[in-house]
Amino acid sequence: MDFSSIINFEGFSSLVPLVSGAIIAGTVLGVLAGLIGPMIHARDLAFAVHGTSELSFAGASVALFLGVSVTTGAVAGSLVAAVVLGLLGVRAKDRNASIGIMLPFGMGIGVLFLSLYKGRSSNKFGLLTGQIVAVDSTRLTTLCLVAALVALALAVVWRPLFFASVDPAVAKARGIPMRTLSIIFMVLLGLTTAMAIQLVGALLVLSLLITPTAAAARVTARPSALCLLSIVFAVISAVGGILLSLGPGLPISPYVTTISFVIYLVCLPIGAWRRRQGWSRRV
Template sequence: MLADGAGGTGIWSGIINFDHYGELLGLVQNSLFAGVLLGLVGGLAGVFVVMRDLPFAVHGISELSFAGASAALLAGVNVVAGSIAGSLIAAGAIGLLGVRARDRNAVIGIIMPFGLGLGVLFLSLYKGRAANKFGILTGQIIAVSTPETAWLLGTSLVVLLALAVVWRPLTFASVDPEVAAARGVPVRALSLGFMLVLGLAVALCVQIVGALLVLSLLVTPAAAAARITVSPLLLPVLSVVFALCAMEGGILLSLGGIVPVSPYVTTIAFALYLGCRVVAARRTARTTRARAPGSPREAVRPHT
C-alpha cells in the first residue's frame, strides 16, 4: 500500500472512508426515503420515456427545471417549488408545440440553451453558499430536510397516481398511436398529459442527481430493463428495481467519502445497463446458435 507521502492513501482515504459509517447512516433517513420515492417515479416514468423516445425531452425539461431552481435560490424561496415550476413550463411548451417528433426536437433544442442560460445567470447573481449552486447541478440528496421530504412525497404521489390512471391507454398510444387514435383513445391529450407528468418527475429527479445527470434515473434503468424483457408486466418492475438499486446504492456508498452522491448513482445505473446488454447479447447468441442449420436442437427435430 502506498504511504500518505506518496499521495496514494491520502487521496483514497478521502474518497473511500467508512470509519464512522454507522453514525452517518442514522443521519440520512430522509434521504433514503426520498431515494425510494425517486426510484419509483424514475423507474415507472422512464418506461414511457424509452417507449416514446423522449430522452432528449427529459434533458430539455431538466434545463428549465435548473433555471427554475436557480431563480428560487436567488429569490430565497423554496427551491423544489421553483424546480417544479420550471419543469412544468418546459413540459407544457414541448407538449403543445412539439406534436410531431421533428417539431418536438426543434422546440427542445430551443428550450435547452435558453433554460441553461437563465440558470447560469441566476446562479451568477446568487451570493450565497457555493455548495447550494453546486447542489442544483449535481444533486444534494444527503442534505434533504423534513420540509423538502414533504414536497417530494406530495409530488411523487401525484406522479404515481397520474401514471396509474393513464397507464393502459398511454401504453396503447405509445405502442401504436395510429390504431389507438382509430379506436377513440385521446392520443394528443394523453401525450400532453404525460409531458406534464414527466415534468414533475424531472423536477423530482433534479433534486437527487442534479440537472446535469437526470437521465441516469429517468432513462438508464428503463433502457436497461428493455434490453432483457419486452413483457408489459416485467418491464416496469425491473425498471423500478434498477432505479432503486442505483438510488439507494448511491446514497449508501456516498456516505463513505467526500464524493457527491450523483457519481455513484450514475455509475451504478450505467453498470446495470452494461450488464443487461451483456445478458441480451448472450441470449441472442444462444438463440442464433440453436436455430442454425446442423445445431443439436435442429438435428433432433423430426422430419415431416
C-alpha cells in the first residue's frame, strides 16, 4: 500500500498559506467544541449531538437544493432539533426516544434532497464529510460570530446549568428553571453542531464535540482543567486534520477523527495510571 496517498507533505509549505482561513476556522471551532463539550459530557447528551447533526444535515441539504445559504439551512435544522429536544427531553428517557425518532427522519430528508440536487457532487459529499478547506470569508465571519455568541451565553448560564446537570433533583428543589435551561443549552448545542458539520460533516461530528472531552475526562475531574484540555484536544484535532489532509488532497474528516481517537487512546492509560495512584494513596 502506498502511504503517500494518505500522508504526504510534498509542497506542504506552499499549501498552508492557501488554507489560512480554514486554519482559523478550525481553531475557532475547536475552541467552541472544547467549551461546550464538558457540558455535553455532564448532561449525557452525546446521542443528542448525533440527532441534532442529522437535522442540521437535513436543513443544509434542503438549502443546497433550493440554492440558498447552506449555513443558514444547517442552523435552521439544528435549531428545530434543539427546540424539540429542549421541550421534550427534560427526562433522559423522553429525550432519547425523541432523538431516536428524529435521527432517521433527518437523515432521510437529507438524503432525499441531496439526491434531487443536480449540482456538483463535491457539494453533496461535503455535507457528509466536511469541506472547511473551501471556507470563505462569509462563512468564517459567521462562524466567529456564532462562536462568540455561544461562548458569551455559556459564560452567563454555566453555573446554574452545571448545577442542574450534576444534581438535577436538588437544583429543581432550589427553584432553578430546568426546562428553560434545557432549551437554552440545546439551542447553543444546535448552533455549535451546525458550525461543526461544515468542518467534519454530519456523519462524523461526534469526533469534535464528544471525543476530545471524553479524552480529557480520562485524565482529570476538575471542571476548569476538563474545559481547558477539551479545548486543547479539539483544536489539535481540527487544525491537525486540516494540515494532514493538504498533501493527499483528501477530506479532512478522517484525519480529524483519527487524531481525536489517538488522543483518546493516549489518555486511557494515563487515566488508568492516575486512578491506581489515587487508590494506592488512599490505601
